[in-house]
Amino acid sequence: MKITGIELRRIAMPLVSPFRTSFGVETDRDVLLVRVVTPDAEGWAECSAMSEPRYSAEYVDGAAEVMRRFLIPALPKKDVDAQAVGRALEPFTGHRMAKAALETAVLDARLRASGESLARHLGASRDRVPCGVSVGIMDSIPELLDAVARYVDEGYVRIKLKIEPGWDVEPVRAVRERFGDGLLLQVDANAAYTLVDAPHLARLDAFGLLLIEQPLANDDMVQHARLARRLTTPVCLDESIESAADAAAAISLGACSIINVKPARVGGYLEARRIHDLCRAHGVAVWCGGMLETGIGRAANLALAALPGFTLPGDTSGSHRYFATDVTEPFVLDGGHLDVPAGPGIGVSPVPDVLAEVTTSTEWISA
Ligand code: OSB
Ligand code: MG
CATH class of the missing domain: 3.20.20.120 (Enolase-like C-terminal domain)
Structure with a gap:
């Protein structure tokens, strides 16, 4: 499988009630979604980094930056699968949430193409x-x-x-x-x-x-x-x-x-x-x-x-x-x-109208 390109999409998701932990209060979830486009299928993943580096060192702007600047350019040009993504990103230390999102999006695309569920x-x-x-x-x-x-x-x-x-x-x-x-x-x-x-x-x-x-x-x-x-x-x-x-x-x-x-x-x-x-x-x-x-x-x-x-x-x-x-x-x-979703890959896709409504920015990176 070959990657055509990757879309980084930011969405703003208000929480139904504020979520307070010992490290801070969250009222809106600022989420980075990754969409990997290949000739066979698309793959989706969510980067879990939060808006501020409090739970861990990662944060959503940083995750987007490390993806566009280092991780996406290092992805294999052909024969991409999740293992190959892991190996290609291994030389970069840390940034596990950013790496996880890219690996998962590729895994989702592969599984959607072959019809197998992630589970x-x-x-x-x-x-x-x-x-x-x-x-x-x-x-x-x-x-x-x-x-x-x-x-x-x-x-x-x-x-x-x-x-x-x-x-x-x-x-x-x-x-x-x-x-x-x-x-x-x-x-x-x-x-x-x-x-x-x-x-x-x-x-x-x-x-x-x-x-x-x-x-x-x-x-x-x-x-x-x-x-x-x-x-x-x-x-x-x-x-x-x-x-x-x-x-x-x-x-x-x-x-x-x-x-x-x-x-x-x-x-x-x-x-x-x-x-x-x-x-x-x-x-x-x-x-x-x-x-x-x-x-x-x-x-x-x-x-x-x-x-x-x-x-x-x-x-x-x-x-x-x-x-x-x-x-x-x-x-x-x-x-x-x-x-547990039983469809191919992660088994769910964004609802287009909802996705459009919550999107705050998109960025297309050609492979
Ligand atoms: O420590 O498990 C945690 C949410 C954000 C960051 C860290 C944590 C949590 C939660 C909520 O506890 C887990 C969830 O419902 O998604
Ligand atoms: Mg915990």
């Missing part, structure tokens, strides 16, 4: 997956309880509460008291604590949480191992794991017993599957995280979440948890589950 290609073992929801930091506990109640009513099978110093033990206690011990509940600190907070974080052990996600800084693998020994709540890593090599290091250090796999963070679906395989071999549970994706990114994440090692519900929520109008046909929760 099947990756080795999925299910056609629907259970879904959790990530609940942002709120101004008050009553507001949080209302939000959680709405999500529980909608059928979400697992609740994740965002935490930070000053918003941790009390909100967790309140949610446990209101919804009972049967609720699958976990927390995500987005690196807001240090090891000095270990005794405080150990207070969360009383609430039977599924896991605590990324309590310490992104590059604090050794400290996470120390913390893990002091908590009964399992430690899960998100930001710290950027590759299968990082996952291997974390497992051998004892830095975590669960990994949140985000394909964007690790450079794509092929690396995500390597992490899945490694974790499965070591008895480490994985689940599929999210980056407030539109239907384009969500479709591909659902394919990954259907692999056999994804034994915990992911942050793969329905479209309406994020957007009033998604750019694809909306993903709608059914009994706490979402269907």
Whole structure:
């Protein structure tokens, strides 16, 4: 397969409600979509980089710049497939979200041309997956309880509460008291604590949480191992794991017993599957995280979440948890589950009218 050209398209997607984490508040998702054009098929992907470099070093303007300036010019001129994209981009360090988007768009084009679904290609073992929801930091506990109640009513099978110093033990206690011990509940600190907070974080052990996600800084693998020994709540890593090599290091250090796999963070679906395989071999549970994706990114994440090692519900929520109008046909929760797209490639395409309406810029780069 040969690439004719690549379109970089920016879309502005207002969120249905502000999403607050320990690293900032998001009210609009500024998304970069990648469309790869080949003579056989087109491929779509979503770059998960956020507007500011807070969750990680990448940000959406930077991702667009590194793509147009370095990554797209380095793509193979012929015989392009996802593996070849990975090899061609390997010499450039970092920028995994940008690389992931290019690799995924090429993979989508290849699979659309051959008629195979991404789920099947990756080795999925299910056609629907259970879904959790990530609940942002709120101004008050009553507001949080209302939000959680709405999500529980909608059928979400697992609740994740965002935490930070000053918003941790009390909100967790309140949610446990209101919804009972049967609720699958976990927390995500987005690196807001240090090891000095270990005794405080150990207070969360009383609430039977599924896991605590990324309590310490992104590059604090050794400290996470120390913390893990002091908590009964399992430690899960998100930001710290950027590759299968990082996952291997974390497992051998004892830095975590669960990994949140985000394909964007690790450079794509092929690396995500390597992490899945490694974790499965070591008895480490994985689940599929999210980056407030539109239907384009969500479709591909659902394919990954259907692999056999994804034994915990992911942050793969329905479209309406994020957007009033998604750019694809909306993903709608059914009994706490979402269907894994079964069509060729990622199995969904943008709805042209919606896409046109939300587009803020497009840029065509000939190969
Ligand atoms: O840490 O998992 C995270 C969203 C943006 C950036 C980082 C994170 C998140 C979420 C929401 O928790 C996941 C989602 O629903 O897409
Ligand atoms: Mg996280």
